Each structure stands twice: as structure tokens, then as C-alpha cells.
Amino acid sequence: MTKKALITGLTGQDGSYLAELLASKGYQVYGLVRRTSTSSLERISHLGSQVEIVSGDLLDQCSLMDVINDTEPDEIYNLAAQSYVPLSWTQPALTAEYTALGVSRLLESIRRCKPDARFYQASSSEVFGQPDESPQTERTAFRPRNPYGVAKAYAHWMTANYRQHYHLYACCGITYTHESPRRGAEFVFRKITSTAAKIKLGLAKELRLGNLEAKRDWCYAKDAVRAMWLMLQQEKPDDYIIASGETHSVKELVECAFSSVGLSWQDYVSVDPEFYRPDEPVQLIGSIDKIKNQLDWQPEYSFAHLVESMVEYDLKKLTDSQV
Numbered sequence: 001m002t003k004k005a006l007i008t009g010l011t012g013q014d015g016s017y018l019a020e021l022l023a024s025k026g027y028q029v030y031g032l033v034r035r036t037s038t039s040s041l042e043r044i045s046h047l048g049s050q051v052e053i054v055s056g057d058l059l060d061q062c063s064l065m066d067v068i069n070d071t072e073p074d075e076i077y078n079l080a081a082q083s084y085v086p087l088s089w090t091q092p093a094l095t096a097e098y099t100a101l102g103v104s105r106l107l108e109s110i111r112r113c114k115p116d117a118r119f120y121q122a123s124s125s126e127v128f129g130q131p132d133e134s135p136q137t138e139r140t141a142f143r144p145r146n147p148y149g150v151a152k153a154y155a156h157w158m159t160a161n162y163r164q165h166y167h168l169y170a171c172c173g174i175t176y177t178h179e180s181p182r183r184g185a186e187f188v189f190r191k192i193t194s195t196a197a198k199i200k201l202g203l204a205k206e207l208r209l210g211n212l213e214a215k216r217d218w219c220y221a222k223d224a225v226r227a228m229w230l231m232l233q234q235e236k237p238d239d240y241i242i243a244s245g246e247t248h249s250v251k252e253l254v255e256c257a258f259s260s261v262g263l264s265w266q267d268y269v270s271v272d273p274e275f276y277r278p279d280e281p282v283q284l285i286g287s288i289d290k291i292k293n294q295l296d297w298q299p300e301y302s303f304a305h306l307v308e309s310m311v312e313y314d315l316k317k318l319t320d321s322q323v
């Protein structure tokens with residue numbers, strides 16, 4: 001029988017890759033999309049009829065129950081959130097509505113309408129905030145340091161509590177930063193690869209960045225969604241860290257991106273205090289021992305491959321748009 005999956009956050013980076021993966025495995029995929037006056041379906045337009053759009057909103061419990069009743073999914077992946085950290089400071093209550101309470105509404109809808117559905121909650125390394133230990137494991141204490149991290153911590157514990165109390169098959173994947181050509185340009189990875197491509201093509205002259213020493217554990221989004229799917233195929237539900245298991249600095253990223261187009265980064269990059277963060281998390285690096293040992297998962301794509309393929313993608317996109 002054809003398996004059915006419902007994805008929230010379908011139009012985002014992870015949602016689009018997950019929809020692709022599930023469609024390739026023969027799933028009927030439903031994507032929960034908020035009604036807006038402008039279309040936001042560009043990341044999934046190539047999937048055509050493999051994905052059916054259903055209308056609903058994490059702010060509206062009835063809409064979630066209707067969607068679950070109508071689609072009867074075997075698996076539900078909650079990838080929707082207000083996920084931009086700086087915005088979580090200017091709109092903390094709205095961030096909590098989507099990122100925290102939205103998960104309560106979804107869990108409650110599953111419990112009432114389709115308690116045998118398997119549920120994946122997109123947790124985030126932001127729950128660790130300023131962690132006591134590095135690398136972090138599934139047992140590291142949560143010390144979120146921004147409203148987004150606080151909201152994700154709430155969602156994480158609600159998911160774990162529904163698993164324990166109601167015996168739902170519910171899992172949290174604690175993902176670290178993951179990137180792809182579909183990543184928004186406000187994030188540093190894409191900002192660097194697209195600006196390096198622009199400079200190479202003579203379309204930009206400089207790249208202004210914040211803290212070059214900031215480090216992140218960057219993974220390819222395609223690797224991350226494969227882990228999400230694997231988590232829902234196990235005998236028992238559990239929580240796992242999904243990461244690359246290594247960190248790289250913004251400076252290394254810049255070096256790698258510029259050298260991939262034959263340029264020396266020092267000639268183009270300057271530091272601008274505008275892009276400094278007031279609270280920089282320290283040493284966010286995930287231990288992938290558990291997921292490696294229990295699910296036999298590890299990233300297929302290296303950091304260098306990710307940087308080079310994104311620069312290549314940005315070069316092609318810019319060249320095509322000039323023709």
C-alpha cells in the first residue's frame with residue numbers, strides 16, 4: 001500500500017528536499033501550506049503532482065485536525081517554524097505561537113485524529129544555546145539563549161511528553177545548521193557563496209561580514225532529511241542529533257568559497273560590525289555517535305563539497321539570469 005506523509009513547512013529548504021526524498025520512495029506526499037496572496041511554491045514546483053498541497057495553519061487547531069482527518073497520513077514531519085533567530089527577538093510572541101504552541105496543536109491533533117501516525121519534530125541545536133559541554137549529545141542540558149531556542153525547547157519537550165504519556169511514535173531530530181542551494185540569502189553560508197559568485201562575474205565588488213571566527217557545524221540539507229526519514233522507520237521512537245560532527249569557521253567558509261572560483265578572499269572581504277551578533281553561541285557542535293551507531297547514518301557530503309556545489313549553483317543561476 002502507498003505510504004502517505006504530511007509535511008509542514010513544505011515550501012522551506014528542508015520541506016522541499018524531504019518531499020523529493022519521499023516522492024522518490026513512492027510516498028504520496030501532502031504539504032501543509034498557509035494560504036497567502038503570493039505563491040511561495042518555487043522550491044517544490046518541479047515536483048508537480050507528486051506533492052499535493054493542503055491548506056492549513058499551525059495557528060489553527062481545527063485546520064490541522066481537518067487536514068489529518070482528510071489525508072490520514074502514516075508519517076507527519078513538522079518542519080514549519082518561524083526559524084529566523086534575529087526575527088525571534090523582534091516578534092517573540094509570534095515565534096512562540098508557530099514554533100512552540102504550533103507543535104502542541106499538531107500533537108493534540110495527531111492524538112485525537114490519527115494516533116498511530118509517526119511524528120517527526122524538527123528540534124534545533126539552538127535549544128542548547130550556551131551549552132555546558134562540547135560536542136553536545138542527546139543528554140546535554142538545554143540552555144536556550146533566544147526566543148527561537150526557547151520555543152524549540154518547549155516543542156521538544158512536548159513531543160517527548162506525548163511519546164511518554166500517550167505512547168505516540170514521536171521523535172525529535174536536533175538538527176544543526178544545514179545548508180543547500182535552496183537556503184535563504186539572509187544566512188551566512190548562502191550570503192558568502194552567492195557573493196563570491198557575483199564577484200567572480202563582476203556583479204559585486206566586496207563582501208561585508210560579521211564575526212569571521214564564529215564557528216558552526218554545517219551539514220547538507222539532503223543528508224539531514226535522510227536522517228529524518230530514517231528516524232521514523234525504526235521499531236521504537238527516539239530523539240537524535242543530526243549534524244556533521246565537525247565545525248568550521250566563517251573564515252574557512254570564505255576561504256573555500258573564494259578559492260573555488262580562483263580568487264583570494266582577502267582582496268574582497270571586510271568586517272562590518274553591523275553583522276555581529278550580540279550573543280554568539282559557543283562551540284555548537286553535535287555528537288553524531290548515537291545516530292551513527294543506532295541508525296547507521298552519517299553525512300554523505302563533505303564541507304568542501306557543500307561549499308563548492310553552492311558556489312557552482314550560484315554561478316550558474318547568475319549566468320542564466322543574465323542570458
Ligand code: GDP
Binds near residue numbers: 177186189208277280
Ligand atoms: P544561524 O545563526 O546558525 O541561524 O545562521 P547564520 O548563517 O545566520 O549565522 C551563522 C554564523 O555566521 C553566526 O555565528 C554569525 O555571527 C556569523 N556571521 C558572520 N558574518 C555574518 C553575516 O554577514 N551574516 C550572517 N547571517 N551571519 C554572519
